[in-house]
Amino acid sequence: MSVTAHVGDCKTLLAFNLLQSKSAQNLAGFTIHCQPKGQAPYYLYNTLQFETPGAHAQVAGEPANSTANAPIHKFRWLHVPGSVHQGTNPFFGEYTYTIFPRYFDSKQSLIALDTTLGVAVSVYVGSFAKNKFKLGFTRGYTQSQAFTHHFGIDAPIRPKTGELLFDTAQVSGTNAAGAQYTFADEYAWLGLTARARIFELLNEVLQDTSQYLDVFAYDLNEPDICKILLALASQGRVRIILDNASLHHSAAKPTPEDEFEAQFRVVAKSPADILRGHFKRFAHDKVFVSFKPESALKVLTGSTNFSVTGLYVNSNHVLVFDDPSVAAEYGKLFEAVWQGGIQLKPYLQSPFTSATFSIPQGTSPQTDITFAPHTAQFASKILDDVATRIQQEGKKSTKEASVLFAVMEIDNGTSPVYTALKNLHADDNIFSYGISDSSSGISLYAPGKKTGVLVTGKPGKSVLPPPFDQVRSIGGIGHQIHHKFVVCDFNGDDPVVYCGSSNLALGGEQANGDNLLAIYDGDVATVFAIEAVGLVDHFQFLNRMASAPSPLKGKVPASKQQAALAAGWFLSTTDGWAKPYFNPSDFHCTDRLLFA
Numbered sequence: 251m252s253v254t255a256h257v258g259d260c261k262t263l264l265a266f267n268l269l270q271s272k273s274a275q276n277l278a279g280f281t282i283h284c285q286p287k288g289q290a291p292y293y294l295y296n297t298l299q300f301e302t303p304g305a306h307a308q309v310a311g312e313p314a315n316s317t318a319n320a321p322i323h324k325f326r327w328l329h330v331p332g333s334v335h336q337g338t339n340p341f342f343g344e345y346t347y348t349i350f351p352r353y354f355d356s357k358q359s360l361i362a363l364d365t366t367l368g369v370a371v372s373v374y375v376g377s378f379a380k381n382k383f384k385l386g387f388t389r390g391y392t393q394s395q396a397f398t399h400h401f402g403i404d405a406p407i408r409p410k411t412g413e414l415l416f417d418t419a420q421v422s423g424t425n426a427a428g429a430q431y432t433f434a435d436e437y438a439w440l441g442l443t444a445r446a447r448i449f450e451l452l453n454e455v456l457q458d459t460s461q462y463l464d465v466f467a468y469d470l471n472e473p474d475i476c477k478i479l480l481a482l483a484s485q486g487r488v489r490i491i492l493d494n495a496s497l498h499h500s501a502a503k504p505t506p507e508d509e510f511e512a513q514f515r516v517v518a519k520s521p522a523d524i525l526r527g528h529f530k531r532f533a534h535d536k537v538f539v540s541f542k543p544e545s546a547l548k549v550l551t552g553s554t555n556f557s558v559t560g561l562y563v564n565s566n567h568v569l570v571f572d573d574p575s576v577a578a579e580y581g582k583l584f585e586a587v588w589q590g591g592i593q594l595k596p597y598l599q600s601p602f603t604s605a606t607f608s609i610p611q612g613t614s615p616q617t618d619i620t621f622a623p624h625t626a627q628f629a630s631k632i633l634d635d636v637a638t639r640i641q642q643e644g645k646k647s648t649k650e651a652s653v654l655f656a657v658m659e660i661d662n663g664t665s666p667v668y669t670a671l672k673n674l675h676a677d678d679n680i681f682s683y684g685i686s687d688s689s690s691g692i693s694l695y696a697p698g699k700k701t702g703v704l705v706t707g708k709p710g711k712s713v714l715p716p717p718f719d720q721v722r723s724i725g726g727i728g729h730q731i732h733h734k735f736v737v738c739d740f741n742g743d744d745p746v747v748y749c750g751s752s753n754l755a756l757g758g759e760q761a762n763g764d765n766l767l768a769i770y771d772g773d774v775a776t777v778f779a780i781e782a783v784g785l786v787d788h789f790q791f792l793n794r795m796a797s798a799p800s801p802l803k804g805k806v807p808a809s810k811q812q813a814a815l816a817a818g819w820f821l822s823t824t825d826g827w828a829k830p831y832f833n834p835s836d837f838h839c840t841d842r843l844l845f846a
Contacts, residue, residue, distance in 0.1 A: 282317050
């Protein structure tokens with residue numbers, strides 16, 4: 251057996267390969283042992299377990315659902331430290347994973363763990379940084395077992411009072427174990443490294459009185475972010491370009507952005523100022539630029555809005571360039587938009603609208619950046635280039651062709667990128683894995699098929715079978731998938747990830763203030779690819795559970811079908827009625843194992 255560890259942002263994608271066909275005979279799955287450096291070791295847990303654990307070899311002291319006693323039935327596993335073993339504040343550092351293949355005997359009973367078969371790999375687990383470039387991702391899984399276990403299925407995301415600057419240290423709720431938690435506790439878990447990167451930069455500016463901050467904001471209502479921005483305003487050290495499209499501005503019923511503007515103007519000291527506008531449609535950038543009077547310092551950008559929903563509900567990313575040359579370019583952009591009054595016509599006469607800013611490989615990864623809004627011609631060129639790169643994957647002669655993506659909506663608007671992504675799953679030459687909040691064009695598949703996967707981040711109400719707990723519905727909270735990223739060839743020799751605030755649509759590229767980045771770096775592409783894998787796997791399961799399976803006609807009388815469904819059973823395609831602990835199409839296992 252071989253094991254590969256792909257490094258993500260606070261997570262590791264472990265991939266297993268059995269090198270000889272005989273190694274797969276009577277395979278029961280894989281046991282995963284985890285050793286954080288200097289910490290207590292443990293086996294990862296499975297949610298599933300054998301119906302009769304005593305009929306199988308068990309490791310003493312381990313629960314029935316430990317992978318030591320209930321091997322996982324996948325050839326890859328995405329490990330995110332925390333949950334049952336480390337809680338909401340896990341250890342980050344070196345981890346050693348040891349993977350053991352597990353086998354059945356001739357009677358389909360699990361045989362004892364053979365420690366001589368283990369393959370170990372060590373890897374750093376923590377927030378992603380490369381040279382002076384950093385990534386951050388929100389966790390965003392309010393529809394998950396972990397969120398339910400930590401905070402409860404009905405945990406509020408913000409107080410009902412609607413107050414803009416509420417105290418995040420106030421108690422938010424009590425979980426099933428009787429422990430109280432605060433909004434700050436929820437936010438640290440849900441916001442993960444995106445939140446950490448944002449407050450890292452904000453606090454750095456706040457604490458160094460020689461620094462200033464320029465801000466592009468679309469949604470702006472995260473209370474602790476707003477408090478820091480108001481503190482900087484009172485010291486004359488921040489300028490903000492804030493969207494005022496109808497979603498964020500109303501004279502009759504002021505929005506949180508309107509309330510923030512009012513408080514800003516009360517406390518601001520020159521040269522602090524705020525400018526409201528929206529080009530033709532939106533001022534859609536989400537950017538911080540830090541600088542001193544003599545030089546630019548850092549820039550933070552990405553898809554993450556500086557809002558409660560953006561950080562704690564949506565799946566989002568941020569990128570931080572600790573690179574004065576990159577920060578200076580964003581600073582020039584800010585100045586051009588500020589001087590032009592956030593108006594479309596003056597901006598289209600600036601050099602930014604039809605230029606690509608290229609960063610050579612160095613302290614930052616090789617990157618191309620474009621700043622919308624653009625002319626129709628340049629917008630078409632940018633998106634055509636992305637679509638062409640996606641389509642090139644299908645023309646490769648190697649087996650490594652891959653496209654993984656998480657794009658908010660791919661059926662709302664016109665875009666050659668949307669067309670390319672929606673057609674991907676039918677191409678057997680490309681490994682494609684994608685997710686969108688769109689609910690149309692969804693393509694699930696059974697393992698073993700070569701067609702790709704496209705799932706929705708809005709599966710509706712999923713009714714999960716035992717032993718899973720129920721999870722909340724995304725309902726009216728907002729988008730689950732707010733990312734706009736596409737990864738091509740993440741484990742090949744020509745990797746690229748497209749990301750940023752752009753919705754990758756022609757209308758947005760012509761009407762919105764946005765930035766789109768193309769990053770040519772294998773390590774960065776891998777991190778984004780892992781993010782896509784985690785989202786697709788999670789929501790593929792919820793998608794399957796979103797509606798009751800259809801009984802097979804003619805095999806069981808209709809009256810008994812109805813009675814069985816009412817009792818919580820479902821009809822499998824292979825073995826009659828079965829308890830809903832397993833979905834047959836999710837596992838490469840025998841019917842005897844599935845339906846014992």
